[in-house]
Amino acid sequence: MSVREQPKMIIVGAGLGGALLANYLGKAGFEVDVFEKRGDIRTAEIVAGRSINLALSTRGIHALTEVGVIDEVMREAIPMPGRMVHSVGGDLAFQPYGRDGQSINSVSRSGLNIILLNAAEKYGNVRLHFDHKCVDLDPDTATVEFGRSGTNERTTVSGDTVIGCDGAFSAVRNRMQRLDRFDYSIQYLEHGYKELVIPAAQGGGFRMEKNALHIWPRRSFMMIALPNADGSYTVTCFWPLEGERSFDKLKSEEDVLRYFGEHFADAVPLMPTLTSDYFANPTSSLATVRCSPWNYHDKVALLGDAAHAVVPFYGQGMIAAFEDCTILHECLVESGLSRTQALAKYHALRKENGDAIADLAIGNFIEMRDHVGSPAFLRKKKRQKWLHRLFPKHYVPLYTMVSFTRTPYAEAVRRAVTQDRFVARLKLATASLAVLIVVLLLWIGL
Ligand SMILES: Cc1cc2nc3c(=O)[nH]c(=O)nc-3n(C[C@H](O)[C@H](O)[C@H](O)COP(=O)(O)OP(=O)(O)OC[C@H]3O[C@@H](n4cnc5c(N)ncnc54)[C@H](O)[C@@H]3O)c2cc1C
Known part of the structure; x- marks a missing residue:
């Protein structure tokens, strides 16, 4: 029997949290295998399920600095020192987020994911496996069963610890829900979201203020736009899914143009593909997931959205996942702690913070859509x-x-x-x- 020097960590999910964790654990010398259900985003055209860009702030910057990729990430980032509020009449008001020089930053989700995957792969002790979908898990032996996309093939992999970084609808968490005394809840918002685009101006410029998070607050609903490095903006509508002023009400191109003309008139001339994008792009739901505990002995841990999916209104979902990575890494390398103790400490340190940011995110939705203009x-x-x-x-x-x-x-x-x-x-x-x-x-x- 061969003797392993370092514990073998199996990371399920190579999204933002999983890819960052692979860097932390790779750097610390663990044997790391990462399994991702999708193809490799660096080589395949993957349809991103959600937000094309994200707000990156201090906690996330700290984590990216620790794994040594911050300079590369910030090269393409666009600082947003405040929000630009668009009134119904088209008046603009800039509200700084903090003191001079304090900004959140708009970054590309896929760009960030690619940087993290490239960096992880440089560690000889990190291996990435794509097209591997976790379909089952034995929490007592840290054994995971994967299905290969497009085939009936099944692979079984065993390690010392499995870390579920597989997002809000986590298969790892799903298996943990069958354990005794595992708490779980999911709370859907009555609002959903749809992404649209404001393309770059001809010649590549920005059609609105570049250095701001744009927001059209309309009390029970709102629209926001974050700048992209290519001069475009990703626009996100957060509206009720059903009822008055909902996605459900807009059935035709005329409906869309009338609705946008009424509530977001200054944005309409900037969105030449508005109606086709509106019907082509999906409408997605938003939910808060809470569960506990986030660990099972030394065998399983949950991280990021798998442990605490939050609604996106504080711009902290990814950031909280990144902070989980920072703390989990600190616990795992702390001398004198067994892995069981390390995972228990990680849960103890992070759970109340996951709950806190979930509540803050819901509260900030009300602030953004209802109060920012008052x-x-x-x-x-x-x-x-x-x-x-x-x-x-x-x-x-x-x-x-x-x-x-x-x-x-x-x-x-x-x-x-x-x-x-x-x-x-x-x-x-x-x-x-x-x-x-x-x-x-x-x-x-x-
Ligand atoms: C509209 C919107 C806007 C947002 N804006 C922001 C923002 O501005 N700032 C911010 O900090 N956060 C934001 N977020 C939140 C952020 O997107 C998430 O919190 C973040 O992606 C969580 O990272 P994760 O790695 O936990 O999960 P994910 O990024 O979802 O990654 C999970 C990975 O696991 C893979 N996977 C899933 N199931 C399996 C399986 N069975 N087997 C193997 N692999 C699997 C998936 O393919 C995926 O790659 C936003 C979210 C939304 C919806």
């Missing part, structure tokens, strides 16, 4: 900015903590609650003081 929201943002400037260490807006720091999500939420309480007390104290002064002035007869 004067009350703008006043609140101004006050937050002012307090942050005045007390940079003691008052940090929640958005800043989530997007521009590595404060664990749950801790950021707790801190924001304390800060809000302090501000409410400060407002009460100021109002009381003002009343007291008026009473005093009246009393002394001035």
Whole structure:
């Protein structure tokens, strides 16, 4: 029998989380086999199931820096220091996300995935296997059964630990659901999404402000657009799936043109292929997945959307998957921890943060579609900015903590609650003081 120096890790899914984890584990010297159900995106034309571009922020940048690919990623990234709000009448208002110089970044999903796969493959101890779909798993022996696309062929692979990075509809998690005391829930939004495009201007320029996340907030629904390096924008409509003002209501090209003309009139001239794209592109649903535990002894762990799919409104789904990779890697290489302890520690450290970002993402949907245009929201943002400037260490807006720091999500939420309480007390104290002064002035007869 041969003696293995390093544990053999089987990663299921070579999406964003799986490909990054392969880098972390490859760099740490583990034996890593990655199995992906699709073909190799570097050589095959794969239809991306979802968002063509994504917002990359601090936590993700940290992870990509640790595995040494950040420079390559940032070369094509487009900084978005704020949101550009489009009113129904076409007026524009720019709202910075943070202090000067703080930006989230628009990056290509497939470009990022390719960079991570190329980097992973450079490690001699990482092997990538495409067209391998996980169809079953024995959690007690870390044995995975794969089906080969287009054939009836089945392969069985055993390792020391299986890490399910296979997305929101994870086959690995699906098998864990049959274990005793495994909690699982999926909560669908009544809104879905559809992607459209604003092509680059003739000659390759951008048709709107390049350095911004564009948003058309319309209370119960909204549309956003993120810039791509080629001058185009990926536009995403987040609308109800059924009922008034829903995808379901638009049946003909006239319906689409009328609806866009009514709600997003300034975007229509920028979208020459609007009606054909609208009917050609899928309408997809949005869901929050929660489960627990994310580990089974030293044999199985879940990571990224497989453990905690979140709705995309905080731009943190991929980022949370990347942060999972950072923490799982730290646990696995921590000296003195067995692999069982390492996976248990990973779950303990990450679960409350997965729950926190899931709640924040749902909350931010309401903020984005409903509040960003309102004067009350703008006043609140101004006050937050002012307090942050005045007390940079003691008052940090929640958005800043989530997007521009590595404060664990749950801790950021707790801190924001304390800060809000302090501000409410400060407002009460100021109002009381003002009343007291008026009473005093009246009393002394001035
Ligand atoms: C519209 C939209 C916009 C978004 N925008 C942002 C954003 O701006 N910023 C951000 O941080 N996040 C964003 N997200 C979230 C982000 O896309 C996900 O959180 C991220 O892709 C999760 O990475 P993952 O590796 O866990 O899963 P995935 O990226 O889904 O990868 C899973 C991989 O597993 C493979 N797979 C699936 N089943 C199997 C199987 N049975 N066997 C083998 N392989 C399998 C899949 O083919 C895929 O390659 C957005 C999501 C959506 C829907």
